[in-house]
Amino acid sequence: MPSDASAHPLARPSGRVRRIFRHLPLPGERESGLLATLVVLSVLIAFGSHGALFTPVNMDNLLVSAAITAIPAIGMTVVILTGGIDVSIGSMLGLVAAVGGLAFEAHWSLVAVVPVFCLAGAGLGLFNAALIIPGRVPPVIATLGTLSIFRMLVFLVTGSNWITEIPPSLTTIFIVTRIGPLPMASIIALLMLALAAFILARFRLGRHVYAIGNNEAGIRVRRIKLYAYGLLGLLTGIAALMTLGQSPMVQTSTGEGFELKVIAAVVLGGTELSGGRGTILGTLLGTLIVELVGDGVVLLHIQPFWSGVLLGAIILFSVGAAWRPARSA
Amino acid sequence: MRGRGLEPTRIFLLLAFFVLGLGGFALGDVGILSRANLTSMAVFAVEIGIVALGQTFVICGGEGGIDLSVGAIAALAQVLLGLLLVAHMPWPLAIVIGLASGVVMGGVNALAITRFTIPPIIVTLATMFAFNGLALVFTGGINIDLTTMPPSFLALGQGSAFGLPLQLAAVYLPLLLLFVFLQHFSRFGRALYLAGTSELAARLAGIRTGELRGWTYVISGLLSSLAGVIGAARLGTARPDAAEQMNLVSIAIVVLGGTGIFGGDGSVIGTAVATAVIAVVDYGLSYNNINPIYQAGVMGIILITLVLAENMVRGRGGLRRVRSYWVRATSGDPLQDS
Numbered sequence: 171m172p173s174d175a176s177a178h179p180l181a182r183p184s185g186r187v188r189r190i191f192r193h194l195p196l197p198g199e200r201e202s203g204l205l206a207t208l209v210v211l212s213v214l215i216a217f218g219s220h221g222a223l224f225t226p227v228n229m230d231n232l233l234v235s236a237a238i239t240a241i242p243a244i245g246m247t248v249v250i251l252t253g254g255i256d257v258s259i260g261s262m263l264g265l266v267a268a269v270g271g272l273a274f275e276a277h278w279s280l281v282a283v284v285p286v287f288c289l290a291g292a293g294l295g296l297f298n299a300a301l302i303i304p305g306r307v308p309p310v311i312a313t314l315g316t317l318s319i320f321r322m323l324v325f326l327v328t329g330s331n332w333i334t335e336i337p338p339s340l341t342t343i344f345i346v347t348r349i350g351p352l353p354m355a356s357i358i359a360l361l362m363l364a365l366a367a368f369i370l371a372r373f374r375l376g377r378h379v380y381a382i383g384n385n386e387a388g389i390r391v392r393r394i395k396l397y398a399y400g401l402l403g404l405l406t407g408i409a410a411l412m413t414l415g416q417s418p419m420v421q422t423s424t425g426e427g428f429e430l431k432v433i434a435a436v437v438l439g440g441t442e443l444s445g446g447r448g449t450i451l452g453t454l455l456g457t458l459i460v461e462l463v464g465d466g467v468v469l470l471h472i473q474p475f476w477s478g479v480l481l482g483a484i485i486l487f488s489v490g491a492a493w494r495p496a497r498s499a
Numbered sequence: 500m501r502g503r504g505l506e507p508t509r510i511f512l513l514l515a516f517f518v519l520g521l522g523g524f525a526l527g528d529v530g531i532l533s534r535a536n537l538t539s540m541a542v543f544a545v546e547i548g549i550v551a552l553g554q555t556f557v558i559c560g561g562e563g564g565i566d567l568s569v570g571a572i573a574a575l576a577q578v579l580l581g582l583l584l585v586a587h588m589p590w591p592l593a594i595v596i597g598l599a600s601g602v603v604m605g606g607v608n609a610l611a612i613t614r615f616t617i618p619p620i621i622v623t624l625a626t627m628f629a630f631n632g633l634a635l636v637f638t639g640g641i642n643i644d645l646t647t648m649p650p651s652f653l654a655l656g657q658g659s660a661f662g663l664p665l666q667l668a669a670v671y672l673p674l675l676l677l678f679v680f681l682q683h684f685s686r687f688g689r690a691l692y693l694a695g696t697s698e699l700a701a702r703l704a705g706i707r708t709g710e711l712r713g714w715t716y717v718i719s720g721l722l723s724s725l726a727g728v729i730g731a732a733r734l735g736t737a738r739p740d741a742a743e744q745m746n747l748v749s750i751a752i753v754v755l756g757g758t759g760i761f762g763g764d765g766s767v768i769g770t771a772v773a774t775a776v777i778a779v780v781d782y783g784l785s786y787n788n789i790n791p792i793y794q795a796g797v798m799g800i801i802l803i804t805l806v807l808a809e810n811m812v813r814g815r816g817g818l819r820r821v822r823s824y825w826v827r828a829t830s831g832d833p834l835q836d837s
Contacts, residue, residue: 255620301803306810308760310565310620314747315799322796330790422792430628433621443618475635482629486622490615 200440204455211462219469228465230353234345234416236461237359238409239431240454244366245295245402246436247453249309252382252395253445256298258313259406259432261320263425266290266410268324271333271420280339287407294320295403299396317429324422336418344415355412362405367450380446427478434481435460438488460484506769509757513772517779524783531786542656542664542733544778545671546573546726548771550745551752552678553719555770557619558753559682560712561695561762567623569723570745571630572604574738576724578634581643581737590652597728598721604630605720609713627746634739646735656733666729674722678767691715695762744795751802752777760806777801 216223223229242259249256270287278286294316301312344355352360370376379398382391413424439456441448463484467477524531550569557566580597584590604626611622645653658665682688694701694708701708723745731737756773758765780801784794 257624301807305807307803307806308563310563311750311754311760311806312803314567314750315803318744318747318792318795318799319803322793322799325790325792430624433624437621443621473636473639475632475640478628478632479636480632482625482627482632485625486611486617486629489617489621490611 201449201451201455204439204452204459208455208459208462211459211466215462215466215469218466222469223465228469229351230345232461232465233356234353234412235464236457237353237355238412238416239428239435239461240359240457241362241412242402242406242409242428243432243435243439243453243457244362244450245398245405246432247439247441247448247450248366248370248379248398249402250436250441250443251379251445251448252398254302254309254395254398255433255443256295256313256399256402257310257429257433258294258298258316258320259402260425260428260430261317261324262291262294262403262406263410263413263428264324264420264423265294265320265327266407267414267420267424268327268333270410270414271336272327274337275333275335280337284411287411288404289407291407291410292400292404295406296396296400298403299399302399303392303396321426324424328420328422330422333420334418336414336420338418340411340415341418344412355415358408363450363454370450382445430481431460431464434485437485506757506766509769510772513755513769513776516776517772520776520779520783524779524786527787531783536782536786538664540778540782541667543782544774545664545666546730546733546742547745547748547752547777548671548774549674549722549726549729550719550749551756551770551774552674552767553715553722554749554753555678555756555758555765555767556682556691556715557712557719558750558758558760559695559762559765560691560715562698562708562712563619564695564712564715564762565619565623565750565760566608566716566719566723567620567746568604568608568627568630569719569726569749570742571627571634572601572720572723573727573730573742573745574740575604575630575634575637575727576601577727577731577737577741578637578643578739580728580731581645582637584645584648584652585643590649594652594655594728598724601720601722601724601727602717603720604724605717608720609716612716613709613713631739638737638739640739642739643737644735645731645737648735653732653735656729656731656735666733670725670729675767675771682767687711687714692763695764697763744791744798747795747802748777748781748798751798751805754802754805754809759809 212223242263246256246259266287269290270283273283273286298313298316301307301316302309305312307315344358345353347354349357370379375394378390378394382394410425414420435457436448436453437443437456438459439448439452439454441452460481463480464477466472467474467480521532530536550573554566554569557564576597579600580593583593583596588596608619608622608626611617611626612619654665656666660668682691690701690706690711693704694706694711698708701711726745727742730741752773753765753770754760755776756765756767756769756771758770777798780797781794784797785791
């Protein structure tokens, strides 16, 4: 897809002022628009729900689920920046939760189980990467395949039974413990987002990630792409752990549809599917909007079936809104 | 460069798979070869086969062409049809409206992909959820019973002609002929091969590639809704969650049939034979009471294994790719391997 080279931050005529501002986390045009949308949506939902949006219980719920979406969204941003996509993470989350749940059932201690979640996630992510990079299977095809394969494995691993022996300490750690107004899950997500934004903006690795999406030359492309999928898997594993903190049981349907939420957040945040453009700040704002819409559907007593329609419409609208006639010429 | 088109070797291989698959399941239980079972298999194959025809064109058009919304379009068209029938609309008119809804939904995909230049994966992933959601909204999440509808309508999915299921003899086979003509003997088909092989060459040849690809999504939408309509007539029910695995299975069929996922080659004949193979696998698994989730998993394994094998053979992956990579890297030759 042809993209307007002059619109890319790295290709701007770089005066000294520009060069300094490029590395500051100032919101760009896209991010400002998202921020405005976020504020308008909150006000609308707050009025529509007679203030139910800001009750502590609802706020906690919203913040924790935003954290669970935002953490894999970091990985998804990097994967999409390098020109890939992973539609399997919903099933991946379910499978990691199932494997970890079995470890909990076998009475492993929490300290021993956390690495299981991380390793299982990273392993599944690298499995996708192995298909996509050395195997040359297009990312959509590969991950569409693993979406159903991982889901099959969830059934095989759990034997279609629910796993309910999840220690309450997970809930304590991620949700009950708080710093200021934020539950621990949100704090962890914010730290990870900040770290990712810093690395992407300031490190050579980060510049390489953008460069791969724009034009793959002279960089260890394959290795970075491999890491990107591995990172996404690892972060999905962490999200699985937090999901069990939020609702302490593993079902065969755990994580279904999760991939769309994460992709919606990233795409809404302005990361372009053709790669090379997008920011972590945008992803954070995209996540918050997606979660707010989901919460709003519940608070405003809209039929839950609408959430899929809304999510799909939001993705199309947001990508379409970035469209400029000149680019298709 | 030219489209590879039809590969006789692959057709023979697929036919061998078909016989082996059927033979394998027959070894487990000869009952699967009974007339009733073979008919059920054919009936199942028709719906997914129709969708796969449209998917073939979409993928053949290249530039990342893929339609993930086929199942959602089938479900929404089926639900619309069901609601209209329950509202006592004459069934031919209801079917026309159901099919028109498929054209509109395909048109939405086409517009977003070609006018707004949004990647096909994102567009069809988004519309997949949107159309599925609408199907749930329209029905309130419950199935619509159509068993009391006129027998002439239900015959579309349950009748027979010339000893074959009606939808096979009267819908699928004529459609297949039409698509063979379109792909191999018409300007549209030639233009599509060229567009899929090389965007630049197609444009230089004066082909409006965007418009061309747009039509493939409209065709795919129409065929998906047709599959939805037939499914409703067959089961006597309209379900908002019908055809959930249709996107995965249709893509697997197309790839199995020899249409490369990078576009520009393949044939609907290959797709048709591959449909028979997949139908055997799927029916064989159902026949042995395998959980549908496992069936989807098996489809995923088949799809990935196929593309991997394909890449090895064609040198897009595997040793040749690695070697050419090194040759380029060491000699500084900027040419891509073709």
